[in-house]
Amino acid sequence: MHLLRRLPPILCALLAQALAFVGLVVLARLGLRFPGFVWVLAQAVGAVFLSRALELNVRWILMQALLPFLLRALWGVAIPAWVYFGLFLALALVFGGGMLTRVPLYHASRDAWVKLETLLPDRPGLRFVDLGCGFGGPLAHLAQARPDGRFVGVEASPFTWLVAWLRCLPRPNVFIRLGSLWRADLAAFDVVYAFLSPVPMPALWAKVRREMKPGSRFISHSFEVPGETPHCIIPVKGRNGARLLVWDF
Ligand SMILES: C[S@@+](CC[C@H](N)C(=O)[O-])C[C@H]1O[C@@H](n2cnc3c(N)ncnc32)[C@H](O)[C@@H]1O
Structure with missing residues (x-):
């Protein structure tokens, strides 16, 4: 856990969402059936719980809570390809140097x-x-x-x-x-x-x-x-x- 907490926040956030999702898959395999909204809520609660355990700050925890609802809302919406390209370009411009050099962007307090x-x-x-x-x-x-x-x-x-x-x-x-x-x-x-x-x-x-x-x-x-x-x-x-x-x- 100590090592995980030293990961960059973006990786901790992804890990929390992934583990929460694995938990839901296990519940579904066990035969539990809920309305779609309850699954989304469960994903958000699981991700928030794990994010707190990984000591992410309040801003990250808020994003973690909102992300499953945002994904659900966008599910099935036809988003033009240029939007994905624009997002990729923006991410590459902000984090590109760090991806190449394996030094991410985070800030001193x-x-x-x-x-x-x-x-x-x-x-x-x-x-x-x-x-x-x-x-x-x-x-x-x-x-x-x-x-x-x-x-x-x-x-x-x-x-x-x-x-x-x-x-x-x-x-x-x-x-x-x-x-x-x-x-x-x-x-x-x-x-x-x-x-x-x-x-x-x-x-x-x-x-x-x-x-x-x-x-x-x-x-x-x-x-x-x-x-x-x-x-x-x-x-x-x-x-x-x-x-x-x-x-x-
Ligand atoms: C952890 S941030 C540190 C930000 C700032 N120095 C601070 O203390 O708040 C590291 C920064 O180094 C940049 N960086 C990584 N490799 C670099 C390189 N080879 N040359 C220049 N900048 C680099 C990243 O893009 C990132 O913005």
Whole structure:
């Protein structure tokens, strides 16, 4: 259960719906017969129950409750093919980078932003990069807190990049780049921050060690570097086990 809770919320949500559905199939096989509406309600209740067990937040639980009713309402409605294509395109633009790199889109909490702020060096003109900046929440917060710093975000998914770019437009000290974090030169930064997944951590650590200069700081949100002990660990609000792991070079 602990491992399941560490899955991205979208996977937990799908798992909850799938398990609830399996439960209904078992009931039907046992010979139970109900009106269609009761089956839909049972699917929603089962999915909500399992979502709570997987510690999904209130927004997800609400969506989980509504999804079976939405599907039932759309059942049999002739939806034009372009709608499916449009949905696919939108999903690819938001999550495409993450699907290719196996790093999904989820966000650090406001508490993490505030604790990141305390980890910035005091010297004016500091340079900070968020590798995989998502919608740019941490960058927008830090740039406002430290107008003397220069904050760079690198994001691989085009739509996500656009949202971050628009969000940070009012902040003259933020620069949001569309592209791969693997092409960023880390030597240019005093603080490198990443909230990715366990998959790229060994390769990212090799890049960090190769490129980051003495006196700089690497911060990983939640994900460890195998075999490397951080200099300090700061728990933050968010998903189970959320924390900032800090290495000083
Ligand atoms: C977990 S989100 C982190 C968002 C933000 N940094 C935060 O702390 O709230 C990870 C982001 O990294 C992006 N990403 C994944 N692989 C990437 C890559 N190779 N280059 C750039 N961005 C990448 C994903 O598209 C996603 O938006």
